[in-house]
Structure formats: C-alpha cells, structure tokens
Amino acid sequence: MSDKPQGPNGHWQLQSIVGQLRGAREQWRSANGRSSGEQGGRQLPSREAVRCILEQLCGALFPMRLGPVDLREESEDFYVGHTLDAALNALLAQARLELRYAARHQQAQEDVDAHALALIQGFAAALPQLRILLDTDVLAAYHGDPAARSVDEVLLCYPGILAVIHHRLAHHLYRAGLPLLARISSELAHSATGIDIHPGAQIGPSFFIDHGTGVVIGETAIIGERVRIYQAVTLGAKRFPADESGQLQKGHPRHPIVEDDVVIYAGATILGRITIGKGSTIGGNVWLTRNVAAGSNLTQANLQHDDGTQK
Numbered sequence: 001m002s003d004k005p006q007g008p009n010g011h012w013q014l015q016s017i018v019g020q021l022r023g024a025r026e027q028w029r030s031a032n033g034r035s036s037g038e039q040g041g042r043q044l045p046s047r048e049a050v051r052c053i054l055e056q057l058c059g060a061l062f063p064m065r066l067g068p069v070d071l072r073e074e075s076e077d078f079y080v081g082h083t084l085d086a087a088l089n090a091l092l093a094q095a096r097l098e099l100r101y102a103a104r105h106q107q108a109q110e111d112v113d114a115h116a117l118a119l120i121q122g123f124a125a126a127l128p129q130l131r132i133l134l135d136t137d138v139l140a141a142y143h144g145d146p147a148a149r150s151v152d153e154v155l156l157c158y159p160g161i162l163a164v165i166h167h168r169l170a171h172h173l174y175r176a177g178l179p180l181l182a183r184i185s186s187e188l189a190h191s192a193t194g195i196d197i198h199p200g201a202q203i204g205p206s207f208f209i210d211h212g213t214g215v216v217i218g219e220t221a222i223i224g225e226r227v228r229i230y231q232a233v234t235l236g237a238k239r240f241p242a243d244e245s246g247q248l249q250k251g252h253p254r255h256p257i258v259e260d261d262v263v264i265y266a267g268a269t270i271l272g273r274i275t276i277g278k279g280s281t282i283g284g285n286v287w288l289t290r291n292v293a294a295g296s297n298l299t300q301a302n303l304q305h306d307d308g309t310q311k
Contacts, residue, residue, distance in 0.1 A: 043101050045094040050184045053094070056087035058165060061131050065155050084124070091181075092120045098180045119176045130168050133205055137164045140206040144228050159193035160209030170199035201235075203227075204260070211266075218255035224278070227258055230266040238272030238289055259294070 028034070059067040060083045063076050071079055095116040103112055141154045141161055148154050154161055166189035174182035182199035190196045195212045197203075200219035206226040209215055214232035217223070221235045237254040256270045259278040264270070267285040276282065277294030286298055 042097065045097050045181055045184060047184055047188070049090060049094055050181060051188055053087050053090050054166060054169065054185060054188060056083050056090075057127075057169060060084045060087065061127065061134065061165070062155060065152060084127075088120055088124050091123070092116055094181055095120055095178055098178055101180075119178060122176060123172055126172055130172065134165060134168055136205040137161065137168075137207050140208040140226065140228070141210075144208045145210055158212075159195060160212040163189045163193045163195035163197060163209060163212065163215075164203075164207060165189075167197045167199065167201070167203065171201070171203070174199035201255075220253045220273075221255035222257045224258060224260035224262070226261045227263075229264040230284075232267045233264050234269045234271070236269070236271050 060080045063071055063080055063083075064073065067079060067083075096113060099110075099112045099116050103110060138151050138154055138161060141158055142148045142151045145154075148158075166185050170182040170185035173179075173185065179199070186197055186199045193212055195209060195215045197215070197217045198219040198221075201217045201221045201223065203217075203223045204225040204227070207223065208228045209230075210228065211231040215229060216234045216236060218236050223235075235256045235258065240248050240254075241252075243249055253273045255273065257273070257275045258264070258270075259276060259280075261279045262276050262282070263280075264276075264282040265284040265286075268282045268288065269286070270276065270282065270288045272289050274289065274291045276288075276292045277296060279294055280292050280296040281298070282288065282292070283297075283299035286300055286303060288298070288303075292298060
C-alpha cells in the first residue's frame with residue numbers, strides 16, 4: 001500500500017483543514033476590520049522581495065566584492081546600472097504596497113504612486129553618499145580589529161559590516177516614511193547576524209560592531225562618530241511609559257546617547273535616555289542607567305559599593 005496522500009481528502013484531511021484555516025482568517029479579518037487586498041492581491045510588502053532587493057543593492061554598492069563571481073572591472077558600470085535599475089524598480093513596487101496599505105488604514109487621500117516614486121528617487125540619489133559613509137565603517141572595522149588582514153576580509157566576512165550596510169539603507173527608508181520596509185530590512189540582517197539595530201537609530205560614521213552576536217540598539221538611540229561596540233551590548237530603554245488606556249507610548253526618546261570615540265565592551269547594558277560622554281570606555285558586563293562624563297573609564301569594580309550596590 002502506498003504511503004502517499006491520495007488526493008485532497010487523503011491522509012492529511014486537507015479539504016477540512018483548508019476550510020478551517022479559511023474560517024480562522026475570515027474571523028480574524030472581521031474582528032480587526034480587515035478586508036482583502038486590491039482585486040484579492042497582496043496588501044503588504046514581501047520579505048522575500050526585500051531580501052532580493054538588499055542583495056542587489058549590496059552588489060551595486062560593492063560590485064567587485066559583493067557582486068557576481070564572474071564580474072570584471074571593464075563591465076562594472078554596466079552591472080551596477082543594470083542591477084540598480086532592477087533593485088529600484090522592485091523597491092518602488094514594495095513602497096507602493098506599504099503606502100497604499102497605510103493610506104487605506106489612515107483613510108488618507110494622496111497620490112500614492114507619485115509619492116512612492118519620489119521617495120525611491122530620493123533613496124537612489126542618496127546611494128553614493130551612503131557608499132562613502134559605509135567606507136568609513138569598513139575602515140573602522142579594519143583598523144579596530146588586529147585580526148583583520150584587509151578591508152576585503154572585513155567586507156566579505158564580518159557580520160557587523162553586513163548589519164551596518166542593512167542599517168544604513170534601512171535608516172534612509174525609515175526617515176523617508178517607509179518604516180515597514182525599513183524594519184523588514186533590519187530584521188533580515190538581525191536574522192542573519194544576531195545583531196538587532198532598529199532602523200530609527202541614528203549612527204554616525206566610522207561605526208564598528210566587533211563579533212556582534214546579541215547586540216541590541218533601540219529606535220531612539222543616537223550614536224556619534226568612531227564608536228566601537230562588542231558582542232551582547234544593549235542600548236535599550238529603561239522603562240516603557242503607558243498612556244491613560246494602558247497602551248505603551250511610542251516615539252518618545254528612551255534610548256541612550258553615545259557620544260564620539262566611545263568604546264563599549266562585551267555584555268554591557270546601557271538603559272534609558274542617558275548620555276555616555278565623548279571618549280569614554282565602558283567595561284564588560286557593566287549595567288548602566290546614569291549619565292557618564294566625557295573621558296570616563298567604567299568597569300564593574302568601580303561601579304560597585306562595598307555592599308555590592310551600584311553607585
């Protein structure tokens with residue numbers, strides 16, 4: 001006797017399960033005031049589409065390192081132009097989906113297609129400056145890690161660089177008014193590297209995340225120039241105030257400000273809207289909820305009283 005399912009009503013009872021799943025979807029949509037997409041089509045951007053777009057953008061930004069294996073310098077410009085055209089057209093389609101979705105739920109009256117085109121044109125125009133900014137991050141990683149043999153190794157191998165490339169692209173989308181596309185972009189890097197950078201975080205040039213696994217940088221964090229952080233560092237919120245109805249308030253500053261030339265070692269947890277002054281060093285596994293003066297050097301030892309409580 002064959003073990004294969006025999007038609008839609010075989011071993012899996014698919015007809016019944018499909019019907020029940022349809023009922024669950026309809027119940028959820030009815031309860032949440034949702035309707036089908038336009039002509040039954042997709043309403044939201046596609047995670048897979050964004051993943052492909054980011055791969056194309058990485059290749060276009062760094063063609064001889066992150067582009068196709070058989071690329072030659074004499075055809076570099078052709079490849080970049082062709083790849084950007086494909087990536088930007090695909091990104092435009094995803095932007096239209098996000099803006100249409102937002103317009104429906106906000107009952108806004110706007111020319112979504114024209115707005116999407118203007119946003120992606122702005123994104124395209126920003127790519128040369130984003131490449132220059134990313135060059136500072138690559139050099140910071142190379143100079144900041146004695147194990148790095150070349151900038152090529154850094155770009156090809158370091159998870160912190162992948163996360164920062166995604167962040168620079170996502171941050172532009174976030175500021176442009178495409179927060180869902182930005183968040184998908186960030187979460188793709190999060191899944192690949194274990195580094196969680198919210199696209200709203202403001203990060204200056206020459207930023208280096210060494211090793212990287214477990215790093216968390218919150219939405220309203222502000223990071224200055226030439227900052228270096230290590231694995232398992234958290235720049236998080238201390239508390240989450242709620243409104244009168246008990247819903248968490250969104251958008252207010254709740255994450256740290258890290259000034260220029262700060263180094264934060266592995267496992268440090270820095271919470272709340274505090275400022276880490278310029279040139280400071282925060283030691284490993286430090287738990288910090290207060291401002292730090294410029295030039296400070298904090299370790300677990302100098303943060304503890306004799307009774308073990310924090311200063």
